[in-house]
Amino acid sequence: MENTPFYFYDLNVLDDTLNTVLNCTESDNFHIHYAIKANNNKKILEIIAAKGFGADCVSGWEIEASISAGFKPSSIAFAGVGKTDDEIAIALTNRIGMIHCESLEEILVINEMADSMNYIPKIALRLNPNVSALTHEKISTGLSENKFGLTVLEFAELVTIHPSLRNINIVGMHFHIGSQIIEMSVFEQLCERINEIVPQYENTIGKIEYLNVGGGLGVNYDNPDQGIIPEFEAYFDTFRWGLRKLNVPVHFELGRSIVAQCGSLHTKVLYVKKSESKNFAVLDAGMTELMRPALYGAKHKIEKLNQEDGLFGELTYDIVGPICESSDSFGSDVILPELRRGDILSIRSCGAYAESMSLRYNGRKEVGNNLKRQVNTSLRLVRTA
Ligand code: LLP
Numbered sequence: 001m002e003n004t005p006f007y008f009y010d011l012n013v014l015d016d017t018l019n020t021v022l023n024c025t026e027s028d029n030f031h032i033h034y035a036i037k038a039n040n041n042k043k044i045l046e047i048i049a050a051k052g053f054g055a056d057c058v059s060g061w062e063i064e065a066s067i068s069a070g071f072k073p074s075s076i077a078f079a080g081v082g083k084t085d086d087e088i089a090i091a092l093t094n095r096i097g098m099i100h101c102e103s104l105e106e107i108l109v110i111n112e113m114a115d116s117m118n119y120i121p122k123i124a125l126r127l128n129p130n131v132s133a134l135t136h137e138k139i140s141t142g143l144s145e146n147k148f149g150l151t152v153l154e155f156a157e158l159v160t161i162h163p164s165l166r167n168i169n170i171v172g173m174h175f176h177i178g179s180q181i182i183e184m185s186v187f188e189q190l191c192e193r194i195n196e197i198v199p200q201y202e203n204t205i206g207k208i209e210y211l212n213v214g215g216g217l218g219v220n221y222d223n224p225d226q227g228i229i230p231e232f233e234a235y236f237d238t239f240r241w242g243l244r245k246l247n248v249p250v251h252f253e254l255g256r257s258i259v260a261q262c263g264s265l266h267t268k269v270l271y272v273k274k275s276e277s278k279n280f281a282v283l284d285a286g287m288t289e290l291m292r293p294a295l296y297g298a299k300h301k302i303e304k305l306n307q308e309d310g311l312f313g314e315l316t317y318d319i320v321g322p323i324c325e326s327s328d329s330f331g332s333d334v335i336l337p338e339l340r341r342g343d344i345l346s347i348r349s350c351g352a353y354a355e356s357m358s359l360r361y362n363g364r365k366e367v368g369n370n371l372k373r374q375v376n377t378s379l380r381l382v383r384t385a
Contacts, residue, residue, distance in 0.1 A: 004344065005267040005285035007355045007369040009044065013228055013262035014351075018051045020229050021258065024236045028250070033077055035215050035255030036062045038352040043371050044259065045069035054097070056215070056253035060087035063094060073097070077212065077253070079126065079174065081148055085109065092117055098210065100174040102126045104154040107168065114167040121167075124210055125150050125158070125201075126174040129193040133178025133186055133216065136296050148176070159204040170205055172248075173197065176214025179256060184231075184238045187216075191242025198246060211248050213239060217257040224301055224348045230257040256352040263351025265290050266305070266370075269343040270322065279317045281339045286321020287328045288364040290347060290354045294327040301348040302330060304337050313338065319345075323362050 021032055033054035036045065040062065046069045049055070054075030055066035066076055078091045079100040088110055091099055101107045101123050114121055128149035150158070162170060177190055190213065201208055217235045220227025235257075243250060267285035274280070292298035302319055315338050321328040330347060339345075355369065 003368065005265060005283075005289050005367050007041075007263055007289075007350060007367065008266050008346070009041070009263045009351060009369060009371040011047065011262070011371055011373045014044065014047060014259065017229055017258055017262065018048065018053070020232050021254070022051065024232045028236070028240060029248075030236065030239075031075075031249060031251045033075070033212075033251060033253045034258055035253045036066055037356060038255030039259045039263070039354075039356050040065055041355055041369060041371075042069060045071070048258070054251075056255070057096075060084070060090035063087075063090050063096060067094060077124075077174075077251070079176075079253075085113065088113055092119060092121060095119075095121075097122065098171075098212075099123045100126045100212065102149055104150065104158055107158065107165065111165045111167045119167070120169050122169050122171045122210070124172045124174040124212060125155070125170065125205075126176070127155065127197060129175055129177060129190060129197065131177050131186065131189050131193055133181050135178045135180045135182075135216075135218070136298075162205060172208050172210030172212070173201060174212040174214070176253065177216060179216050180218040181216040182218040184234050187213075187235065187238045188242055191239060194243065195245065208246075208248055210251065211243070211246065212251040212253065215253040215255050215257075217254055219257055219260040219349060219352075221298070221300055221349050224261050228261050230261070232257070258352075260349045260352035263349075263354065265347040265350040265354060267345050267347065269339050269341055269345065271341060272317075272339050279315055279339075281317045281319050281336075281345075283319065283321055283330070283345065285347070285367075286323040286362075286364075287325065288321075288323055288359045288361055289367055290330070290350055291357045291359065292353060293330050294325070299331060300350065302334055302336065303346045303348065304339065305344040305346050307337075315339070323364075 031054060033056040034048045035056040037058055049070035055071040056077050057063045057066055058080040067073055073094045074097045076096040077098040077100060078096055081102045092114055099121055126149040198208055217230055219230050265285055267283045269281050270284050271282045287294040314335050316333050316335055318332045319330040319334050
């Protein structure tokens, strides 16, 4: 049996997802940048780059990793509320396509550094549209109380000083209101706000040449098999209609929706134990391999991969990891076929924000991964012997 835990990636699902995105956007002036933070596994980056996607990066390391995986520097956007001088230098030296700026001070630093390099980078202003993403508060970013984006006060100051900033070219705007967004009405509202903000931008900064609407499309965690390919058609239709009056290229930064459903975390049951009120299944994977349940209370579907039936049919379990934290739990009262020591479980929808958020806490070893092309998705339920 393969060593567990490991991340399992079904590359056929990844291909189908990428092809769907390309089919949905080929006739538009839409450009898709994959948000590397969702999963920076080298092989996955190479596959996405080879399909012609751009990259959305949030650190100097991500810029370098995406270039070495084959993304064209001109198709790389660099975002982040706290870019260090070293990271800005990496972006400038590599002549990446766009820097998304989130504070006036950052814009001044970039202007000064670019001056010393004799270079004029393109920048876009990240603006906070004050739209509720109707998602978990910890992954909501577009409200005025969030730390992201230029504040209204800073925008006003920029308007007065921007003619003196000779080493930057301000070409457009960037928005990102949050993640795991399922309601298309949220994106409709974002479009409405963009339509209101564009005239203010054009009257003060200049003609808009670049519009980036961020990422955020959610996936079906409850029932991944019914949502292997996320709702890309409805998502892109919403922007096509909502932004129809603006004649400007639209850039997207999708992370989760591109990679979540191609990955799962395979883990072994170490021990089964009973208390007066509960059955616990203790796994060899924990919050160190999948932090989302501990951090956000997120629920991932859990399946037993080996099919032999136990004596009692289905039972109810608390599925927990080995880490010395009570929050190291993947779910309470999860109904599964009877579990025994050695059984293999698959925790689904782990292609996004699992491997890239893994930790070494408790002295945990880095876990491996297994990338395969499954001929048939039902094979996912076969024991990985
Ligand atoms: N663009 C920006 C500026 C972002 O901050 C993010 C995600 C994305 C694009 C990609 O968003 P996506 O399409 O993946 O929703 N760790 C959390 C998610 C944090 C998302 C952070 N920013 C989770 O596991 O749910």
